[in-house]
Amino acid sequence: MSHLSQALEVEVGALHAVRRRAEGREMTQRERAQIDRHMARLLRLLAPRIRHFTRAYGLVDAAEDARQACAIGVLRAVDMYDPAKASFTTLVNWQLRGELQSLRYRLRPDRRMPAKALGARTLSLQDAQAEGLNQAWLEDAEALARAEALAAQVLARRACGQLLDEHLTEARLAALHQIERRSTTRGPECVKPGTVDPDHLDRLDRKLAHERQITFAYLLGQEDDRHEQDLGDGDMTAEQRRQIARRTIRSLSRIARGNPRYDPDAESVALPTRH
DSSP states (O other), rough: OOHHHHHHHHHHHHHHHHHHHHTTTTOOOOHHHHHHHHHHHHHHHHHHHHHHHHHTTTTTGHHHHHEEEEEEEHHHHHHHHOTTTTTTHHHHHHHHHHHHHHHHHHHSOOOOOOHHTTTTTOOHHHHHHHTTTTTGGGOOHHHHHHHHHHHHHHHHHHHHHHHHHHHHHHHHEEEHHHHTTTTTTTTBBBTTOOOHHHHHHHHHHHHHHHHHHHHHHHHSSSSTOOOOOOOOTTTTTHHHHHHHHHHHHHHHHHHHTTTGGGOOSSSSHHHHHHH
């Protein structure tokens, strides 16, 4: 099970736990707020998948409607989820697909003409040769170069994303360790000794996610679509963003150095076994 699937299972389990505690009585305001937070985290985790399905179903121009439809699908998946039957990832994928397909049918009734009405026909290579057509017109001389360039972009994005994930994990652990060292005294990040304020953790996660976006754009010249919300850097100057990116790149270089997964000259890399 991937890290994303595990995170989804944790959030759904926590949401169901809140609901079970409130069975037989009206929910308190605090419990409703907890459910809202868990739903917001689910939508943040599923945001890249929602954008992918939105593009796959051709609804980019109706992205807001697609997000609302997917939110309904996520809520329905939460209500239907039973860990004994299937994983939440499988269930939510089908719900998202169903909602987007229904939305597409409502927005764009399929009016494509069948091939017979268009007068189109399938032409085999033998028929093409019999009719005197040259097979060379079927070949695209630039297809290989385009495929290699696209593959290089995909590999670069994937490697950059993995390196940034490892860097953010280290940075978060270091920050939490520093907070724990100061937890013996009461401070703005401590509710009580040994307890970290959730708001402080949320600010830390947003800060790290912001640094990820800045570094991703600095390295690849394109935005990282991992986070749905705009974390914003309007208060930052170009020099501040550059310093953040360079500091993060030094950490990425240290992580990649000596790691065969990021060595282009390595002949083979042993992939981790999934349990």
